Amino acid sequence: MITPSGLAETLLWGVANGCIYILLAAGLSIIFGVMKLVNFAHGQLLMIGAYLAFTASVVLGLNAYLSILVAMGGVALIGLGVERFTFRKVLGTDKLNEIFVSLGLIYIFENAAVLLWGNKSAQIASPLHGLLSLGGISISYDRIAAMGIVIVILLSIIFLMKKTKIGLAMRATSQKSDATQLMGINIEKVYIFTFALGAALAGAAGALYGIIFPFSPALGALPTIKAFAIIILGGLGSIPGAVVGGLLYGIAENTAGYVLGGIWPDAIAFVLLIVVLVIKPTGIFGGKGD
Amino acid sequence: MLEVKNLSASYGMVQILWDVSFNIKEKEIVSIIGPNGAGKTTLVKTIMGLLPAKNGTIQFKGENIEKLPTHEIVKKGITMIPEGREIFPKMTVEENLQLGAYTIKDKTKIKDTKEKLYQIFPVLKKKQNALAQNLSGGEQQMLVICRSLMSNPQLLILDEPSLGLAPIIVEKVLDTITKINEDGVTILLVEQNIRDSLNVANRGYVLEKGKIILEGESRELLSNDHIKEVYLGL
Ligand SMILES: Nc1ncnc2c1ncn2[C@@H]1O[C@H](COP(=O)(O)OP(=O)(O)O)[C@@H](O)[C@H]1O
Ligand SMILES: [Mg+2]
Numbered sequence: 001m002i003t004p005s006g007l008a009e010t011l012l013w014g015v016a017n018g019c020i021y022i023l024l025a026a027g028l029s030i031i032f033g034v035m036k037l038v039n040f041a042h043g044q045l046l047m048i049g050a051y052l053a054f055t056a057s058v059v060l061g062l063n064a065y066l067s068i069l070v071a072m073g074g075v076a077l078i079g080l081g082v083e084r085f086t087f088r089k090v091l092g093t094d095k096l097n098e099i100f101v102s103l104g105l106i107y108i109f110e111n112a113a114v115l116l117w118g119n120k121s122a123q124i125a126s127p128l129h130g131l132l133s134l135g136g137i138s139i140s141y142d143r144i145a146a147m148g149i150v151i152v153i154l155l156s157i158i159f160l161m162k163k164t165k166i167g168l169a170m171r172a173t174s175q176k177s178d179a180t181q182l183m184g185i186n187i188e189k190v191y192i193f194t195f196a197l198g199a200a201l202a203g204a205a206g207a208l209y210g211i212i213f214p215f216s217p218a219l220g221a222l223p224t225i226k227a228f229a230i231i232i233l234g235g236l237g238s239i240p241g242a243v244v245g246g247l248l249y250g251i252a253e254n255t256a257g258y259v260l261g262g263i264w265p266d267a268i269a270f271v272l273l274i275v276v277l278v279i280k281p282t283g284i285f286g287g288k289g290d
Numbered sequence: 291m292l293e294v295k296n297l298s299a300s301y302g303m304v305q306i307l308w309d310v311s312f313n314i315k316e317k318e319i320v321s322i323i324g325p326n327g328a329g330k331t332t333l334v335k336t337i338m339g340l341l342p343a344k345n346g347t348i349q350f351k352g353e354n355i356e357k358l359p360t361h362e363i364v365k366k367g368i369t370m371i372p373e374g375r376e377i378f379p380k381m382t383v384e385e386n387l388q389l390g391a392y393t394i395k396d397k398t399k400i401k402d403t404k405e406k407l408y409q410i411f412p413v414l415k416k417k418q419n420a421l422a423q424n425l426s427g428g429e430q431q432m433l434v435i436c437r438s439l440m441s442n443p444q445l446l447i448l449d450e451p452s453l454g455l456a457p458i459i460v461e462k463v464l465d466t467i468t469k470i471n472e473d474g475v476t477i478l479l480v481e482q483n484i485r486d487s488l489n490v491a492n493r494g495y496v497l498e499k500g501k502i503i504l505e506g507e508s509r510e511l512l513s514n515d516h517i518k519e520v521y522l523g524l
Binding site for chain 2: 175
């Protein structure tokens with residue numbers, strides 16, 4: 001039965017899910033915008049983030065929400081290594097080389113996760129329990145926390161991009177990489193910082209995912225596709241685009257589950273992707289590089 | 291100050307520059323002139339490290355720079371205004387200037403330089419919060435000149451600054467270049483616009499098909515038969 005309050009609740013939970021996807025998509029979009037690099041292994045960074053937070057909270061006993069910082073730091077470090085030792089070698093050569101490298105990374109990350117954490121389902125135990133109910137609509141405290149955390153992270157990113165020297169250099173690089181070098185900016189440093197930042201966002205998304213949902217080493221594949229759907233929906237390389245795209249996506253996914261049920265929530269990514277590519281291939285926010 | 295010796299450069303398998311040698315002394319304005327496709331842009335890109343030198347050496351103040359990355363070359367005191375200006379279109383005038391000062395650590399120095407430039411170009415001050423893409427062609431040219439001065443360079447390279455500008459603005463740009471030079475900045479001016487550039491330069495080199503075919507004082511070049519016939523249509 002579809003009821004107004006049921007629908008309202010569905011929208012709200014959709015927004016909460018959307019917040020996690022926003023982080024993942026923003027990371028993918030920053031990396032694409034600055035480096036023009038398409039990293040198909042981005043969802044695997046989310047998966048590794050979930051496991052790092054899992055290890056920090058379950059094995060080391062850290063508060064689940066503090067373990068988000070561990071996931072961000074850990075995945076950022078992995079990002080540094082991945083950029084330095086794999087993508088930097090092929091950046092600016094054939095796009096196919098970059099695609100093959102990222103496909104290779106998918107297998108490396110998934111197998112490493114099976115090796116380290118086993119193949120069964122895991123979930124991060126949250127210190128928050130239960131639901132907040134307001135006027136017939138309820139939502140879990142974990143999802144409220146997730147929304148708050150995503151807002152804080154996004155505001156930090158905006159501050160970084162607008163008010164710091166490295167943010168200025170990242171925006172310049174996304175617009176013109178040769179001219180940026182002529183400003184005396186070491187573009188390799190910009191690239192490695194950008195990749196680590198994008199990876200850290202995926203790590204944070206992974207930790208939040210793992211607090212809300214159970215996961216396994218195969219977690220990465222679907223979120224990658226969802227993140228691509230979101231940045232194509234919002235406009236490649238645009239952070240506001242990732243935010244709007246992520247919210248729309250989260251709502252669409254949850255509503256599809258509520259109204260249509262079955263496998264529709266996951267299929268909605270593909271449906272949206274195809275619809276956007278047909279109607280407005282440049283996304284809602286068109287253009288790039290802001 | 292800058293000494294280029296036997297420089298060669300290629301795009302992939304196609305060699306563009308052949309054994310190019312020239313020099314610039316401190317406080318000079320030197321012009322490199324040549325027709326479209328001669329390799330002028332390739333030459334300055336190679337000097338700035340945006341393209342690898344295949345052979346030859348580039349010395350700046352006695353130090354070899356041909357193997358340095360672009361950002362290190364900028365830190366040594368060379369800046370370049372690339373062909374087509376290359377503003378950062380989606381950033382404000384102010385942010386474009388900040389990028390020009392990226393290598394400078396001293397914040398008060400950055401502010402002083404900026405205020406000085408705003409005084410000379412009040413229109414930029416008025417539009418400091420406008421996106422660079424919304425400026426006119428002439429204003430954009432002024433913006434990139436100011437941007438290049440934000441790092442207090444010793445050598446400024448300009449690649450076809452007059453391209454696509456109205457004659458009256460070209461005159462203003464050339465005036466500005468002369469003034470910058472009087473302030474102690476050495477200038478390498480790359481141009482197709484031979485008469486104008488030789489009018490402001492002390493010396494010139496003529497580049498054709500990737501080779502230096504002529505060099506001399508500006509006055510000599512302007513009265514050279516080859517130049518008169520091929521470039522000035524006399
Ligand atoms: N990125 C490039 N790849 C391959 N060939 C190029 C490239 N840029 C320029 N060229 C070629 O190099 C030659 C010199 O070009 P350029 O240096 O731009 O000349 P100029 O600045 O004197 O007009 C031309 O024949 C041009 O076609
Ligand atoms: Mg040129």
